[in-house]
Amino acid sequence: MDPKDVQSINLASILKEPGTKSAEGQIEGRVGPEAGGIPLAEPADWRVTVTHMGGEFWLSGEIHGEAVMECRRCLKPTRVPIHAYFQHLLAYQPGVEGVKLVEEPEEVYYFGEPELDLSGFLYQAFALEMPLTTVCHEDCAGLCPVCGADLNETDCGHVRELKKTTPFVALEGLLKELS
Numbered sequence: 011m012d013p014k015d016v017q018s019i020n021l022a023s024i025l026k027e028p029g030t031k032s033a034e035g036q037i038e039g040r041v042g043p044e045a046g047g048i049p050l051a052e053p054a055d056w057r058v059t060v061t062h063m064g065g066e067f068w069l070s071g072e073i074h075g076e077a078v079m080e081c082r083r084c085l086k087p088t089r090v091p092i093h094a095y096f097q098h099l100l101a102y103q104p105g106v107e108g109v110k111l112v113e114e115p116e117e118v119y120y121f122g123e124p125e126l127d128l129s130g131f132l133y134q135a136f137a138l139e140m141p142l143t144t145v146c147h148e149d150c151a152g153l154c155p156v157c158g159a160d161l162n163e164t165d166c167g168h169v170r171e172l173k174k175t176t177p178f179v180a181l182e183g184l185l186k187e188l189s
């Protein structure tokens with residue numbers, strides 16, 4: 011694996027004494043788990059800094075990339091720029107496996123090894139910035155409800171036909187405004 015693909019930071023030099031460490035990298039293909047992660051149009055860039063001060067570790071970072079989502083009207087793959095920032099409180103506790111979140115009394119992520127796995131933090135931040143839906147462009151005409159043709163590319167005539175015959179023209183207009 012290309013060292014650039016590694017999503018972790020080595021904190022060995024600041025585990026026992028105060029200090030700051032930074033790391034950066036790039037994620038290709040998808041952010042998150044192999045199955046179910048978020049597909050990327052372009053590699054996503056990330057950078058993090060961990061500061062150890064008074065027994066506390068502060069993780070702050072950012073990830074920038076372009077996700078691929080389906081246009082909600084015509085289903086075309088659509089690029090969605092994502093800029094995510096995150097900050098978490100961490101605590102070092104030898105013996106903890108991976109990264110473990112404890113929510114009470116405040117959110118603290120425990121880690122037990124000098125090599126801190128960042129993949130969960132990066133995925134979480136990226137996923138939180140994802141919109142629920144997207145459109146390929148503001149006035150995407152969508153798909154024909156009768157034959158499924160992409161109305162941005164062809165005019166199959168069905169929609170005009172429907173408008174003439176249906177008593178629900180007004181309702182249809184309203185639905186369009188809502189969608």
Ligand SMILES: [Zn+2]
Binds near residue numbers: 083146147152
């Ligand atoms: Zn579209």
Ligand SMILES: [Zn+2]
Binds near residue numbers: 154155157166168169
């Ligand atoms: Zn049609």
